[in-house]
Amino acid sequence: xxxxxxxxxxxxxxxxxxxxxxxxxxxxxxxxxxxxxxxxxxxxxxxxxxxxxxxxxxxxxxxxxxxxxxxxxxxxxxxxxxxxxxxxxxxxxxxxxxxxxxxxxxxxxxxxxxxxxxxxxxxxxxxxxxxxxxxxxxxxxxxxxxxxxxxxxxxxxxxxxxxxxxxxxxxxxxxxxxxxxxxxxxxxxxxxxxxxxxxxxxxxxxxxxxxxxxxxxxxxxxxxxxxxxxxxxxxxxxxxxxxxxxxxxxxxxxxxxxxxxxxxxxxxxxxxxxxxxxxxxxxxxxxxxxxxxxxxxxxxxxxxxxxxxxxxxxxxxxxxxxxxxxxxxxxxxxxxxxxxxxxxxxxxxxxxxxxxxxxxxxxxxxxxxxxxxxxxxxxxxxxxxxxxxxxxxxxxxxxxxxxxxxxxxxxxxxxxxxxxxxxxxxxxxxxxxxxxxxxxxxxxxxxxxxxxxxxxxxxxxxxxxxxxxxxxxxxxxxxxxxxxxxxxxxx
Numbered sequence: 001x002x003x004x005x006x007x008x009x010x011x012x013x014x015x016x017x018x019x020x021x022x023x024x025x026x027x028x029x030x031x032x033x034x035x036x037x038x039x040x041x042x043x044x045x046x047x048x049x050x051x052x053x054x055x056x057x058x059x060x061x062x063x064x065x066x067x068x069x070x071x072x073x074x075x076x077x078x079x080x081x082x083x084x085x086x087x088x089x090x091x092x093x094x095x096x097x098x099x100x101x102x103x104x105x106x107x108x109x110x111x112x113x114x115x116x117x118x119x120x121x122x123x124x125x126x127x128x129x130x131x132x133x134x135x136x137x138x139x140x141x142x143x144x145x146x147x148x149x150x151x152x153x154x155x156x157x158x159x160x161x162x163x164x165x166x167x168x169x170x171x172x173x174x175x176x177x178x179x180x181x182x183x184x185x186x187x188x189x190x191x192x193x194x195x196x197x198x199x200x201x202x203x204x205x206x207x208x209x210x211x212x213x214x215x216x217x218x219x220x221x222x223x224x225x226x227x228x229x230x231x232x233x234x235x236x237x238x239x240x241x242x243x244x245x246x247x248x249x250x251x252x253x254x255x256x257x258x259x260x261x262x263x264x265x266x267x268x269x270x271x272x273x274x275x276x277x278x279x280x281x282x283x284x285x286x287x288x289x290x291x292x293x294x295x296x297x298x299x300x301x302x303x304x305x306x307x308x309x310x311x312x313x314x315x316x317x318x319x320x321x322x323x324x325x326x327x328x329x330x331x332x333x334x335x336x337x338x339x340x341x342x343x344x345x346x347x348x349x350x351x352x353x354x355x356x357x358x359x360x361x362x363x364x365x366x367x368x369x370x371x372x373x374x375x376x377x378x379x380x381x382x383x384x385x386x387x388x389x390x391x392x393x394x395x396x397x398x399x400x401x402x403x404x405x406x407x408x409x410x411x412x413x414x415x416x417x418x419x420x421x422x423x424x425x426x427x428x429x430x431x432x433x434x435x436x437x438x439x440x441x442x443x444x445x446x447x448x449x450x451x452x453x454x455x456x457x458x459x460x461x462x463x464x465x466x467x468x469x470x471x472x473x474x475x476x477x478x479x480x481x482x483x484x485x486x487x488x489x490x491x
Contacts, residue, residue, distance in 0.1 A: 013490035014141040014165035020173040020183035026206040032473035034075035042136040054271035058403040062102020074470040082127035104371015117154040147190040176206040188356030201230030240469035242274030261286035261300035271306040281463035295327035304342025311358030343442035367416040402447035440490035
């Protein structure tokens with residue numbers, strides 16, 4: 001079966017992964033299904049109507065959630081904005097930047113939450129219909145839970161999408177949290193009959209122990225609902241896919257003896273944390289997420305990652321005493337790396353004339369100043385490091401690929417430059433700087449650690465490719481699902 005692009009008479013089969021809660025395992029299971037169906041020679045596309053995440057990737061036309069980016073790669077498809085037509089990037093607890101079809105939409109950003117759904121649904125429906133017309137299979141990811149009855153009237157991401165696509169739905173739950181059967185039954189029971197009919201199977205995820213001990217739970221669930229438990233998936237920490245939705249895996253351990261401990265500061269509005277997944281797979285590297293000064297003491301590197309609200313996260317960092325801890329770490333000659341928002345924090349000041357992010361003094365570890373501009377830079381980059389010194393010298397002359405997503409524009413601090421206090425430019429076009437001592441590095445380039453050349457230069461190591469990770473996911477569900485059942489979902 002091969003879909004013909006643009007032929008409206010051909011409509012893909014849709015498989016949808018719903019969850020009883022956030023963090024149940026929707027994203028990775030959707031990714032696994034994308035690769036499973038793609039390996040059968042089918043033309044596959046992922047879809048998530050609305051994603052709320054500060055993990056984003058650059059695609060043709062703008063930016064989408066990282067999960068849909070990886071799902072597209074797993075499907076052997078080119079990632080594009082229709083796969084995640086609405087992206088909400090939280091900047092504060094009560095405010096998110098709205099990305100519609102890859103572009104910032106200021107009008108929707110400032111619109112009341114409940115007013116958005118009917119305004120964006122036509123765009124979402126059009127994107128879904130186009131993908132359904134152009135592919136054999138569309139694998140759809142839901143969000144949160146479809147049983148959030150307070151949001152039912154404005155739903156644009158769960159059952160409204162399932163009905164529009166006539167999707168065969170799987171409902172997945174995290175059994176490690178406890179109460180899994182109640183979560184499944186309660187979620188199912190709160191759906192109307194026409195939506196219940198779309199639920200084809202329950203999935204128990206993150207199970208530890210002997211599956212035989214689950215009896216008679218699965219049998220009772222089928223008697224109560226008519227829906228079978230189609231898979232029990234064992235707990236799997238090291239599947240290799242980046243974490244989604246700001247869920248930090250604090251169980252990261254190095255392979256072999258620890259030679260480098262890397263501390264990533266996990267401030268409240270951290271963004272693009274998925275780009276550090278590759279570091280978890282480097283032999284001898286221990287990666288940990290830190291929120292207090294004491295956690296930095298044993299670190300060889302400190303990384304200040306991206307931020308969706310740089311001035312707010314900088315204020316939080318100071319409130320925790322992390323500013324002094326980072327300064328002390330740098331004063332000892334240890335490595336400090338700032339990426340995007342982290343780079344901005346390393347400078348002398350943040351200047352905001354357009355109410356984009358906020359004004360704030362920086363950490364003062366690089367003689368730079370950042371001005372926030374209305375225009376947002378969103379683009380892929382392939383560039384080459386210049387000559388670096390000190391701890392980062394191994395990156396000298398390395399060609400690197402990555403991406404930029406930022407409002408800030410950073411440059412040398414004028415007064416400090418006049419006095420001879422200059423940062424050393426290490427990438428062209430204001431993409432990166434280093435302090436003269438050579439231990440503090442700031443870059444606008446996301447995705448550096450996903451480049452094999454960088455990992456080889458810094459650690460003399462290679463890590464599993466994304467393709468091998470996707471194949472591993474597909475192999476895993478093949479092992480734990482009946483493949484006849486997975487095939488039946490698209491027949």
